[in-house]
Amino acid sequence: MSQWIDACAADEIDREDVMRWDHAGRTFALYHSPDGEFFCTDGLCTHENVHLAGGLVMDYVIECPKHNGQFDYRTGEAMRAPVCVNLRTYPVKVEGGRVLVQVG
Amino acid sequence: MTSRDYSLLGEDGRRAVETGLAAAEWYHTDVPRKTMKELMQRSDAPAIRDTLIYYGAMIALAGIGIWLWPSWWSAPFWLAYGVLYGSASDSRWHECGHGTAFRTPWMNNVVYEIASFMIMRNSATWRWSHARHHTDTYIVGRDPEIAVMRPPVLMKLIGNFFGIFDAWAFFNRLFYNAFIGVHPEEKTFVPQSEWPKVVRVARIYLAIYAATVGLAVWMGSILPLMVIGLPRLYGAWHHVMTGLLQHGALADNVIDHRLNSRTVYMNPISRFIYWNMNYHVEHHMFPMVPYHRLPELHAAIRHDLPAPTPSIWAGYREMWPIWLRQLRGEDVFLKRELPPTARPYREDFHAEALGRPQAAAQ
Numbered sequence: 324m325s326q327w328i329d330a331c332a333a334d335e336i337d338r339e340d341v342m343r344w345d346h347a348g349r350t351f352a353l354y355h356s357p358d359g360e361f362f363c364t365d366g367l368c369t370h371e372n373v374h375l376a377g378g379l380v381m382d383y384v385i386e387c388p389k390h391n392g393q394f395d396y397r398t399g400e401a402m403r404a405p406v407c408v409n410l411r412t413y414p415v416k417v418e419g420g421r422v423l424v425q426v427g
Numbered sequence: 428m429t430s431r432d433y434s435l436l437g438e439d440g441r442r443a444v445e446t447g448l449a450a451a452e453w454y455h456t457d458v459p460r461k462t463m464k465e466l467m468q469r470s471d472a473p474a475i476r477d478t479l480i481y482y483g484a485m486i487a488l489a490g491i492g493i494w495l496w497p498s499w500w501s502a503p504f505w506l507a508y509g510v511l512y513g514s515a516s517d518s519r520w521h522e523c524g525h526g527t528a529f530r531t532p533w534m535n536n537v538v539y540e541i542a543s544f545m546i547m548r549n550s551a552t553w554r555w556s557h558a559r560h561h562t563d564t565y566i567v568g569r570d571p572e573i574a575v576m577r578p579p580v581l582m583k584l585i586g587n588f589f590g591i592f593d594a595w596a597f598f599n600r601l602f603y604n605a606f607i608g609v610h611p612e613e614k615t616f617v618p619q620s621e622w623p624k625v626v627r628v629a630r631i632y633l634a635i636y637a638a639t640v641g642l643a644v645w646m647g648s649i650l651p652l653m654v655i656g657l658p659r660l661y662g663a664w665h666h667v668m669t670g671l672l673q674h675g676a677l678a679d680n681v682i683d684h685r686l687n688s689r690t691v692y693m694n695p696i697s698r699f700i701y702w703n704m705n706y707h708v709e710h711h712m713f714p715m716v717p718y719h720r721l722p723e724l725h726a727a728i729r730h731d732l733p734a735p736t737p738s739i740w741a742g743y744r745e746m747w748p749i750w751l752r753q754l755r756g757e758d759v760f761l762k763r764e765l766p767p768t769a770r771p772y773r774e775d776f777h778a779e780a781l782g783r784p785q786a787a788a789q
């Protein structure tokens with residue numbers, strides 16, 4: 324079982340927003356949903372390796388800043404062309420005001 | 428002039444991939460996240476308002492055109508209807524293809540499908556070609572939407588003000604897609620999972636055109652074609668006029684939209700027809716920003732961009748002499764000067780990416 328990694332303080336990400344998080348040579352995207360939950364996916368779009376953190380969070384969808392492809396960041400499901408390949412997601416929990424991610 | 432191979436299966440495209448010019452990281456003006464987040468916000472209201480005006484005007488104009496037919500008094504109504512059908516559909520296709528016009532996805536999709544049909548673009552294919560245009564804007568051999576090649580084919584440019592070459596290419600490809608399948612060039616940018624859709628869309632379009640022609644023959648009148656099909660020819664001029672300004676006579680094979688795209692100030696009617704795509708540098712840098720927020724984005728980043736071209740006329744005045752020089756074989760383009768407040772271009776990087784020095788006209 325992989326470890327929980329301390330990623331950031333919960334109040335570093337606004338509600339309905341996304342933040343880039345780099346760890347151990349990899350890049351991730353952390354999301355704060357409109358109802359206060361946190362999620363984590365791979366940081367790069369599966370279409371053309373663009374950082375999703377520059378994109379727009381609308382409800383539970385992250386829209387990629389390059390070609391407006393969309394993913395459900397809770398499940399990683401690709402929802403709108405030109406993205407066809409799902410994003411990988413990672414378990415997240417919040418403890419003591421910190422966001423912890425279990426990177427596989 | 429160094430010869431360019433614009434085929435997506437050709438030597439220039441292969442070299443662009445090899446040198447990293449394809450799918451490169453493009454220049455972006457720094458905009459605070461808070462401002463950008465605000466500018467990217469979606470809303471249905473502006474596009475619903477514009478769409479009601481748009482379709483409402485089309486129905487009214489076509490209705491009066493039919494009512495006055497075949498009198499010449501119907502001509503101005505057809506001309507106005509034609510611009511909405513054969514030109515405003517281009518910007519609706521574009522914005523709804525990006526999914527930024529409306530917040531609600533189905534609204535974008537409905538307007539996108541209708542606009543694709545009117546502007547004569549297979550809705551399944553062109554979604555992907557436009558993604559490539561954004562990845563590799565004016566990269567020779569990679570961008571399938573290069574409107575003016577070098578040397579420019581002036582006959583084609585002029586003919587397309589009446590949609591002639593576009594319509595010819597469209598119907599050729601439509602028959603190919605409907606009866607043979609996806610074209611090898613299309614296979615380079617349309618994922619395989621979408622190929623059946625390309626064929627299905629082509630067959631639907633073909634059926635609609637066949638029904639319209641059938642009705643015209645049955646009525647013994649071209650009236651049905653005045654409503655469907657022909658307006659893509661007699662109303663095309665506005666979208667070609669504005670479209671050529673987007674990248675015309677500017678640099679190719681660069682990775683900074685300030686060098687290869689043009690922002691032009693224009694009148695409010697043209698901006699309605701064009702859905703603010705006159706802010707073209709801004710759109711390419713930040714395609715997430717909906718058309719109705721582009722004037723604000725322009726204000727936020729103009730310190731980092733070349734001065735906008737002041738009018739459509741000024742745009743043609745600067746492009747025309749360059750096209751003529753390119754026709755004579757000169758390797759020239761317009762270099763956009765930056766204001767002192769802007770971050771400078773990476774000229775070294777561009778020269779390297781081109782693999783050769785390139786002469787600038789200004």
Ligand code: FES
Pocket residue numbers: 368369370371372373387388389390391392393404405406
């Ligand atoms: S890079 Fe994300 S949609 Fe193309």
